[in-house]
Amino acid sequence: MTRVRGYFHPKTATGDASLIPPPPWRYSGDLLTVEYRTDPARVRELLPQPLELADEDPGAVALIWADWQSCAASGRELLDPVLAQYKEAFAVVRCKYDERTYTRCVYIWVDKDFAIARGLHQGYPKKLGSIHQTRPHPYGPAPRIEAGARFGATLAAADRRLAQAVVTLREPSPTNGFVNGHPMAHHRWLPSIEKGGGLALDELVESGAAAFEGGQPWVGEAELELFDAPTEELARLEIHEPIAAYYQQVGVVWDGGRLLASRVSGAQ
Amino acid sequence: MTRVRGYFHPKTATGDASLIPPPPWRYSGDLLTVEYRTDPARVRELLPQPLELADEDPGAVALIWADWQSCAASGRELLDPVLAQYKEAFAVVRCKYDERTYTRCVYIWVDKDFAIARGLHQGYPKKLGSIHQTRPHPYGPAPRIEAGARFGATLAAADRRLAQAVVTLREPSPTNGFVNGHPMAHHRWLPSIEKGGGLALDELVESGAAAFEGGQPWVGEAELELFDAPTEELARLEIHEPIAAYYQQVGVVWDGGRLLASRVSGAQ
């Protein structure tokens, strides 16, 4: 009687081949955040019921670039860094569920398979993309984290550029923005294997950081551009009004979440 | 009251951003297949209950390289081919469930995100890899599909080579091998979002081609090598005895499968 092991596929006798080890998952990285307001109707159309628009500033969007090194409990991925390093760009909005305010990731691109797998678990709607952001450095032409420093960030997928930003830092900030500041409310969806069978998995889940440490956030201005593409809808979140841009270095631990609601055999 | 659209994430008002459109999914491609026998115990350890070893030739393995162009019903992906083309390498074994023989994919690597998404739906345990196989061509130094023709095939993941083969064709064959010739029996697993919560999705599903056309298969010999890697277990399927190697060009349609068994809240 065989019992296979592994947190994720492929499951094997030892579990060593699992695309990802079990949480806790630990991260070191740099976050470049650009906040702006769009038409709240464009946010609402991305919120399946029972999620509703946030009461306050419902059209606020944050487009965030992150440059990560990540690992599970043992940390051994850090020493074979192709297994630890990845970059991502993602768009978050806020929403309301059961009278609480949540952050929700509506689009996200990453550049590694283990990041896709963690996203499936956490309900992030991940695709592959090509993501770049200027890194701070203490020597040479790259910027320090200081007033006047400029950081570029770009996103492409399927050989098309989808977004680009240049952020100029102005001063230290008490926060790293507000759109990405709530617990995440995500769906985990998988269609039934049977044609016309609706959803086999239809969960609303909540999660957030189990631990967090971070450096001084900086605030500044961004020039942000979004570009159309046939199979992407990021640019529908049109930029109506800039809010601000932020830079912060952080350490994060993620260690599971909570099921808010589950529905099976629902119409898809 | 919002209703989001899209077969897969991200779900939106239009569904245009969905990582994959709904089936039917259609494929044109070349299959290079290397069959060999391993220790049946190494197959058994990859078969979670209630799957059992196949009655006949239970240690047979096929390692298959495929070079695909794929699309959904409209076929428009073919005209923006970064959205249609992908390569994969995968290992299949046979197993028995409810007195029927099935094929089961135990390891698979692909090089595009839409292929990962289709695999999640179909129960293929996909990772990203770098996959190459010699293509037949009517002119110049590349091989024709004919006696004596030689095709190379390689697989790498996480910057390590995992497998390589050189196949020499001998003669036309009545079959394209036997290991990959049954309906597929796959699991669709996703852990609960809650720590220690077991599996949120634990399905055994069956699927196969809804339509198939193919050219003349050719049979020959392979030199096959498998390489160890810290986060891969393909090489545990040690090569005890070569069976044969095959080459075939095919057209396939996949259009959904059937749920064989489902268990929820199972211990993981």
Add this chain to the structure above:
Amino acid sequence: MTRVRGYFHPKTATGDASLIPPPPWRYSGDLLTVEYRTDPARVRELLPQPLELADEDPGAVALIWADWQSCAASGRELLDPVLAQYKEAFAVVRCKYDERTYTRCVYIWVDKDFAIARGLHQGYPKKLGSIHQTRPHPYGPAPRIEAGARFGATLAAADRRLAQAVVTLREPSPTNGFVNGHPMAHHRWLPSIEKGGGLALDELVESGAAAFEGGQPWVGEAELELFDAPTEELARLEIHEPIAAYYQQVGVVWDGGRLLASRVSGAQ
């Protein structure tokens, strides 16, 4: 007294590490060609003296996608196909030198380092890009080479799409176009290592295929789009009038060229 070996860098005791082996270089591949007319002034500005505009149809441009398998004399690269396969997209114009008409490649993108190295030798101004083109296939949804068949082709570099085309075949053609039909006239330039030192290498070279075989060319129509990018100038070759589009499968041998003119210590 050491003598290092190898046709190209890095040179070693054995020569095995050379990025490319010596010619002859042999190619199997598919060519998708889109010909159109631009303002001849945009062609002239890319022709350094003593090259002049071609007498006839001087504004003709061909934008060509090619999907190659390549090797040197032994052919062993074909069996480790990551060393043989590459894709390219390139723009050619015609020019006149010493009363003869030549083809000249003005822009080219490839996706492998060995292709960059061969281009340095041959005078192709290669950059890295991401290149895709629909492949003909005998089964499934991919096109056959026949009337009405449609092939897509795309080019991106530095995460920006630079060009895309959809070609619809109409009928067999006596030619594969005319812009790419002459010997190539290319420059091989390398700046002096010394600041302000002009060029250390400034050669005008001619080369062409040492052997050629090909299938039936097909002609049809193309929808072609070019896109601006900050570090690219392909889109300056504006599309004023379409000519035609072509598809052909070919086998080619390249085995060296001829020095037309050399100038050293020239002002850069």
Add this chain to the structure above:
Amino acid sequence: MTRVRGYFHPKTATGDASLIPPPPWRYSGDLLTVEYRTDPARVRELLPQPLELADEDPGAVALIWADWQSCAASGRELLDPVLAQYKEAFAVVRCKYDERTYTRCVYIWVDKDFAIARGLHQGYPKKLGSIHQTRPHPYGPAPRIEAGARFGATLAAADRRLAQAVVTLREPSPTNGFVNGHPMAHHRWLPSIEKGGGLALDELVESGAAAFEGGQPWVGEAELELFDAPTEELARLEIHEPIAAYYQQVGVVWDGGRLLASRVSGAQ
């Protein structure tokens, strides 16, 4: 009379498409250096005459990983960081020419085309590779630069891993090693376009940093492994005796070099 512009190919009316702008080239980056001794005969076989083995410690090798952000005078590449960021791994030895000691890069892999182009100019024998190194970070599981910190580094090319190292820092160091501490003596070679024509370019050039700033170097121990590959010879520089390993963050400017010797029409 047309005059094309651009420091490198492709040369155009504006020069904007040049793969690289003219020096000065400026760099911010992290260097992870592993020094060891090999058989001096293996170094000598890589030194074409008139280069000779260094008088002292002639078998010393440094294998160096570097994670760079780079730009030309304007610095604009830093804001579209796909044009600025690259990684490299390279092996250097020392040699003697005209009674002076030089450093010489014998193998090098990079992951961007602009880095290949700069290498052609500077005489670095660049190939494409996949290079990763752990980055220091002030928060989370990634290491700080401090006693006991561990950094991994890996190199692959053509889908094969060529080298990997794990470095453990011990203490601040007065130097960042000694093998990479001299001016560079490199060859710039290009074969004649004519078959059997020897070399069209055969220069011995010297260059070094025009400006340098750096943080505190740290020294420690490395576990280093080299792997064989059919088209690579790095592993011939066998590890006979470890010396030490180093970590340093630096800023560098490169602004041209000096021609030491030039030979034309030499037998290749």
